[in-house]
Amino acid sequence: MEASKPIWIWRWARPVRNEIALLLRTPSGRIGLPLIALHLFIAIVGPSLTPYPHTEFHLENRLEGPSLEFLLGTDQFGRDLLSRILSGATSIITMSVLGSTFGIAIGTAIGIASGYKGGIVDEVVMRIMDGFMSFPGLLLALLVATMARELEIPLMSAQFEEKVFIVITIAVVFIPRVARVLRSATLTIKELEFVQSARLRGEPGWYIVFREILPNTAPVLGVEASVRLSYAILLASSLGFLGLGVQPPSPDWGRMINESRQFITTSATFTLVPALAIATLVIGINLVADGLREAHQLPKETPQ
Amino acid sequence: MARFFIVRISLILVTLLFVSASIFAMTETLSGDAATAALGQGKTDENVEALRKKLGLDDPPHVRYLNWLGGVVQGDFGNSLRDGQPVGGLVLARLGNSMLLAAFAFGAGVPAAVAVGIWAAVKKDSLIDRLFSVFSLVAISLPEFVTGVVLIIIFSTTLGWLPSSSLVQPGTSPLSRPEILILPAITLMGVLFAYIMRMTRANLIEELDTNYVRTATLKGLSYRRVVFRHAVPNAMLPTISVITINIGWMLGGLIIVESVFAYPGLGRLLLTSIETRDTPLLQALALILAAAYSISNLIADLSYAALNPRVRLN
Numbered sequence: 001m002e003a004s005k006p007i008w009i010w011r012w013a014r015p016v017r018n019e020i021a022l023l024l025r026t027p028s029g030r031i032g033l034p035l036i037a038l039h040l041f042i043a044i045v046g047p048s049l050t051p052y053p054h055t056e057f058h059l060e061n062r063l064e065g066p067s068l069e070f071l072l073g074t075d076q077f078g079r080d081l082l083s084r085i086l087s088g089a090t091s092i093i094t095m096s097v098l099g100s101t102f103g104i105a106i107g108t109a110i111g112i113a114s115g116y117k118g119g120i121v122d123e124v125v126m127r128i129m130d131g132f133m134s135f136p137g138l139l140l141a142l143l144v145a146t147m148a149r150e151l152e153i154p155l156m157s158a159q160f161e162e163k164v165f166i167v168i169t170i171a172v173v174f175i176p177r178v179a180r181v182l183r184s185a186t187l188t189i190k191e192l193e194f195v196q197s198a199r200l201r202g203e204p205g206w207y208i209v210f211r212e213i214l215p216n217t218a219p220v221l222g223v224e225a226s227v228r229l230s231y232a233i234l235l236a237s238s239l240g241f242l243g244l245g246v247q248p249p250s251p252d253w254g255r256m257i258n259e260s261r262q263f264i265t266t267s268a269t270f271t272l273v274p275a276l277a278i279a280t281l282v283i284g285i286n287l288v289a290d291g292l293r294e295a296h297q298l299p300k301e302t303p304q
Numbered sequence: 305m306a307r308f309f310i311v312r313i314s315l316i317l318v319t320l321l322f323v324s325a326s327i328f329a330m331t332e333t334l335s336g337d338a339a340t341a342a343l344g345q346g347k348t349d350e351n352v353e354a355l356r357k358k359l360g361l362d363d364p365p366h367v368r369y370l371n372w373l374g375g376v377v378q379g380d381f382g383n384s385l386r387d388g389q390p391v392g393g394l395v396l397a398r399l400g401n402s403m404l405l406a407a408f409a410f411g412a413g414v415p416a417a418v419a420v421g422i423w424a425a426v427k428k429d430s431l432i433d434r435l436f437s438v439f440s441l442v443a444i445s446l447p448e449f450v451t452g453v454v455l456i457i458i459f460s461t462t463l464g465w466l467p468s469s470s471l472v473q474p475g476t477s478p479l480s481r482p483e484i485l486i487l488p489a490i491t492l493m494g495v496l497f498a499y500i501m502r503m504t505r506a507n508l509i510e511e512l513d514t515n516y517v518r519t520a521t522l523k524g525l526s527y528r529r530v531v532f533r534h535a536v537p538n539a540m541l542p543t544i545s546v547i548t549i550n551i552g553w554m555l556g557g558l559i560i561v562e563s564v565f566a567y568p569g570l571g572r573l574l575l576t577s578i579e580t581r582d583t584p585l586l587q588a589l590a591l592i593l594a595a596a597y598s599i600s601n602l603i604a605d606l607s608y609a610a611l612n613p614r615v616r617l618n
Binding site: 132136241242275279283287 | 319320322323326327330331333441442444445446447448449450453454456457460461462468551552553555556557559560563564574575578579590593594597598
C-alpha cells in the first residue's frame with residue numbers, strides 16, 4: 001500500500017502532462033506556454049528578485065530610460081520600474097486567478113443546478129442572471145468595486161482587504177456569464193442516455209450532478225476557464241487603471257500606466273514597460289486558449 | 305413582428321426595473337448620506353438633520369427608491385450633490401459627445417473590419433493573412449488603456465500627427481476639431497475590429513467551401529461575383545452576433561477610452577461621479593448605460609432577423 005500515494009498523484013498529473021504535450025504541438029501553444037510560464041515564474045519568485053525595494057525613491061534619476069543601473073528605467077519618483085513590475089506581478093495574477101476560480105465555481109454550481117432542476121426555479125434563477133448581464137461588464141465591476149471599498153471586514157488589513165474586494169468584483173461579473181454557458185451545456189447533457197439511466201437506477205440528485213453531468217462539462221469548462229482568465233486580467237488591470245485597484249504604495253500594473261499618462265511626453269519607457277507586461281500576459285493566455293481549442297478541435301469562440 | 309416588439313420592449317422595461325433597483329441598492333451603501341455630503345465643511349448635527357428631512361432621506365429605503373423611480377419616469381433624475389444642478393441636463397450634454405464617438409468608431413470600424421476579414425479569407429494562408437491574424441491576436445489581448453497610450457506614443461509624441469488629449473472647451477462640440485476623435489475611435493474599436501475580422505474571415509472561408517459556391521463557380525460566374533453576391537452575405541450573420549455580444553464590452557471600453565484621452569463624454573462623467581460620491585449623478589449614468597446596452601441588443605437582434613429570413617421573430 002506504500003505506492004498508493006504516488007499513483008494517486010500520477011493520476012492527476014497525467015492529464016496535465018497530456019495537455020501540455022498536446023499544446024506544444026500547436027504553434028500557438030509553443031509561443032503562449034513559455035509566455036505564461038515566464039509570468040508565473042515572476043509571480044512566484046519575482047518579489048524576491050527585485051534589484052531595489054519597489055518603493056525606494058531615486059530622486060536624481062527620475063523618468064530615466066533603460067540603463068545598466070536601472071534595467072527598465074525609472075518612474076516619476078525615480079523608483080526602479082523593473083522592481084515595480086516584478087513585485088506587481090503577484091497581486092494581479094493571484095487576484096485574476098482567484099477571481100476567475102470563484103466566478104467559475106459559483107457560476108458552474110448555479111448553472112448546473114438551475115439547468116438540472118428546470119421548471120420555475122430555472123426560470124427565476126436565469127431571469128436574475130439576465131438582470132445582472134444587462135449591466136455592461138465594466139460598469140458592474142465599477143459599481144461593485146466602489147461599493148466594496150466602503151465596507152470594512154474586521155480582522156483584515158487594508159492591503160489584504162482591497163485585494164479580496166477585487167477578487168469578489170471579478171467573481172461577481174463572471175458568475176452570470178458562466179452560469180448561462182454551463183446551464184445550456186447541462187440542458188443538453190441531462191437528456192443523454194447515461195443520465196436518464198442513472199435517474200432510472202434511482203441515483204440521488206447530487207450523484208447525477210457530480211458524477212454524471214459535471215465531468216461531461218469538462219470541455220466547456222476548459223474553454224470557459226481560459227477565456228475568463230484573460231478577461232479577468234483585462235478587468236483587474238482596467239480597475240487598476242481607473243484607480244480602483246490595489247492602492248499605493250503597492251505597485252499595480254494598471255495604475256502605473258495611469259500615472260505614466262501625464263509623463264508620456266518625457267518618458268515613453270515609463271508607459272511602455274507596464275503596457276508590455278500586461279500585453280505579454282494576456283497574449284500568452286489567449287495563445288494557450290487558441291492552442292487548446294486547436295488541440296481539441298473545438299470551435300473558436302468569442303468571449304463576452 | 306408587432307408582437308415581437310411588444311414582448312421585447314416590455315422585457316427591456318422589466319430588466320431596467322431590476323437594474324434600477326440594483327443600482328439604487330448598490331449606490332445607497334456608498335456616500336452614506338447625501339445630506340452630509342451636500343453640506344460639506346459647514347455641517348452641524350442640526351442642519352444635517354434638517355436637510356435630511358427636507359430631502360426625504362429619513363424615509364425608509366423602499367419609499368426613497370419609489371420616489372426616485374417616480375422622478376426618473378418623469379425625466380427628473382434629481383440634482384447633482386456637487387453643484388445642485390439637475391442631473392438630466394448634465395448627462396444630456398455628455399450623452400451627445402459619447403454617442404458621437406461611438407458612432408464615429410462604429411461607422412468607420414465595422415465596414416473596415418469586414419473588408420479586412422474578406423481580404424484575409426480570400427488570401428487565406430498568404431503572408432498578409434498571417435499578418436492580420438497576428439494583429440488581431442494582439443488587438444484582442446490589449447486592454448483599451450494600453451492600446452490608447454501606445455497609440456499616443458506613436459502618433460502624438462513621436463510622429464506628432466494627432467493630439468494626445470481630446471479635451472474640448474466646455475460647451476463646444478468635439479466636431480469643431482474632428483481630429484481629436486481619431487485616436488479614441490481607433491482605441492475603442494480595437495477589440496471589436498479584431499473579433500469582427502476574425503469572424504468574417506472564418507465564416508467566409510467556410511462558405512467558400514460549400515456546394516452552392518462551387519455551383520456558382522462552375523456555372524461560370526466571376527470570382528468577384530461569387531464572393532460578394534453569394535458567399536459574403538451568408539458569412540455576415542455570425543458577424544452580427546459577434547457585434548451583439550461585444551456591445552457591452554464596447555460600452556465599458558467607452559469609460560476607459562474617455563478616461564485615457566480626457567474626452568468629455570458619459571464615461572468620464574461616470575468616473576467623476578464615483579470619485580466625488582455624487583450618488584444621483586451616478587445612478588442616472590449607470591441607468592442610462594444599462595438602457596443603452598439593452599436597446600443596442602434589441603437593434604442587433606432586429607438587424608439579425610432582417611438579414612436572416614429563417615429567424616422567426618417571436
